[in-house]
Amino acid sequence: MGASKRPGHFANQPLVNLRRFGFSGDVYPINPQHSEVEGWACFSSVGDLSAVPDLAVIAVRRELCVKALEECAQIGIPAAIVVASGFAETGDAEDMALQSELLEIVERTGIRVCGPNTLGIADFNTGIVPFASGNLPPHALPGSIALVSQSGGCGFTLVNRAWSLGVGVGHLAVAGNESDVTIPELMSYYLERDDVRVVLCYMEAIRDPAGLRDVAKQARERNKPIFVLKAGTSEAGQRAAAAHTGALAASDVTCDAAFRQWGLGRAHTFDVLLAAGALASRFDAPQDGRFGVYAQGGGMSVVTSDMFTDRGLALPDLESSTSRRLKDLLADTTPGNPFDSGGQFLSSGVELLVEALNTFAEDPNLNFIVYCLMPVAGLRTKVYAEGIVRAAQTSEKPSMVLHYRAGEITKEASRILGEAGLLVFDPPEAAIDALQLWLASAIDTNATNLSDEPVRIDDLRAGKARAIVNEWRRRSFVTVSQGASQSLLDLYAIPHSRQTLVSTIEEAIAVVSDYGTPVAMKVESVDLPHRSDFGGVILDVVGPESAREAFETLAQRTFATNPQARVDGVLIAEMAKAGTELVAGISVDQTLGPAVVVGMGGVMAEIFNDVSIRLPPIDDLLAEEMLRELKGSAVLFGHRGTSGIDIPAVRSLLVRLGEISIDLDRSVNAVDLNPVVVYPPGQGLEVLDVLVEMA
DSSP states (O other), X not given: OOOOOSTTOTTTHHHHHHHHTTOOSOOOOBOTTOSEETTEEOBSOGGGOSSOOSOEEEOSOGGGHHHHHHHHHHTTOOEEEEOOOOSGGGOOHHHHHHHHHHHHHHHHHOOEEEOSSOOOEEETTTTBOOOSOSOSOSSOOOOSEEEEESOHHHHHXXXXXXXXXXXXXXXXXXXXXXXXXOHHHHHHHHHTOTTXXXXXXXXXXXXXXXXXXXXHHHHHHHTOOEEEEEOOOSHHXXXXXXXXXXXXXXXHHHHXXXXXXXXXXXXXXXXXXXXXXXHHHHSOOOSSOBEEEEOSSHHHHHHHHHHHHHTTOBOOOOOHHHHHHHHHXXXXXXXXXXXXXXXXXXXXXXXXXXXXXXXXXXXXXXXXXXXXXXXXXXXXXXXXXXXXXXXHHHOSSOEEEEEOOOGGGGHHHHHHHHHHTOOEESSHHHHHHHHHHHHHHHHOOOOOOOOOSOOOOOHHHHHHHHHHHHHHHHTTOSEEOHHHHHHHHHXXXXXXXXXXXXXXXXXHHHHHHHHOSOEEEEEEOTTOSOGGGGTOEEEEEOXXXXXXXXXXXXXXXXXXXXXXXXXXXXXXXXXXXXXXXXXXXXXXXXXXXXXXXXXXOTHHHHTTOOEEEEOSOOOHHHHHHHHHHSTTHXXXXXXXXXXXXXXXXXXXXXXXXXXXXXXXXXXXXXXXXXXXXXXXXXXXXXXXXEEEEEO
């Protein structure tokens, strides 16, 4: 609708693309000002059509979109693409209301809508390309990759880049604002298609976390990987995403954890995304990556060794028989992996190189071959390029080429490689990152939280937990300190240090005397969550006089620095015996919801950010996985004769935190247990301090 004759216009380009890419079905341009557009007879209105189309492309001004969608729905068109921008992505109340009007039509009539703020869809495998942009190459390179993009510009950029690398893309869908059809729905549709082997996605906002989790499970069941470039990792990027698609920001660390947990491969650049997709579209990922690298030269052998090793990609030693055979063929080389062929063989022509490369590729310790081609001139170009092509085409093992292109000097080599149909990647560094991502898509064991089993909630306990939080809210708590939080820990049987709240010096002396062990005395105030900052914590208090002095000191410090604070008293807590410190808790992401966090305590958490995150529910398997993921895990599980810590006790703590996060959902922003002191195996743990941040 809104068909235009203006070249390059959003309302003209879908018709041009349908013609260019060979669509053979019926097309009905609609515009009362024209009798024909792009060779098709033009109609004045939707009501004039003699047949009901399968799809409407609504390319009119934003203020006309609601009326146009209503007309399409009334004659029974099942789906529509709404191209115009200026809807909810602006954040303006009027624009958001206009998008709501579109959604009301969807809900009332059942018509499905892609967009608004989209360029639409393209099926390059069949020629169905009603895409509202002229930024596509003139000739398609179909393939088994489906690309779903939130952004139209990023969508056609990825298609252009893929086709320039010789990587086929069969499908492109731009989700735009996802007012109705969501990114997970589009990915799910493509996973079910027989002509798709892998789905790539560019997204800025995660609007449907549950749908994304479900489609990840579907991908694993169908053995079709999904690779995602989730943008908006920086504060500036999040601002740009919000301005572009009205995106809600998900914290990057939580997003990483969710993708890893669900089994979605996350790329961070366009080239890594495309290279991972190209590998998955061409080959089945090996269950164990044993890479053989032909590096062409000595320096490149060193560089590639570092790049593969840094990414945890295995470069196995060659069998001695392979090494002897290579030495017989090329006397001036030292056979190894990476394999440096040297250059003295060049006078013998390409046959000798082909035989050497075949010998290398046949080594039983290797299951994927990577050929590096540096910029070489003259005869060398033909020998090296043709040698690699012939070796790759005769080997049964999957392979790819890393080509350092350098303008005119590599033009001939690029032509030879391109015409041979090999996978050729430039820049090579991105391709090696993609190898790691692609391999992980087959051997990843982290996607342990994809069960269809419903989350079991203890309704009685959940009700009590919500009642506790409602009481905090009634008392206008913004943060909830250790003493008040004790009731929540007790409800979930989370061990914590013995503690008593007192309000007078006499009570303090009596409690300290009763404990008979060193205690910590802490100002208890909902207005002072970080009491250590002003000296509101005194440790190792022993005996009546020490208790009196500590109480008076805490009162003086509090009044001097925070005279308006609401103070409930002084919390006396038994000092814990020595153990290993951890931090644990719950962090609520505005997009992905609650997540359970555990990390090494002390400086390990603060300086090295040694934490692990998972989304609930948490079971024992997932909890132990979190602990093993920490950089300091050797300390926890025992190292060089040390006993380690009580792992079952920590697993139980993380499981219970998962239960709290489900029961309370988003009624709290964070639960911080810091420190958690864990004792040797069989001796349990204690939570020493708690802070709850209310939503």
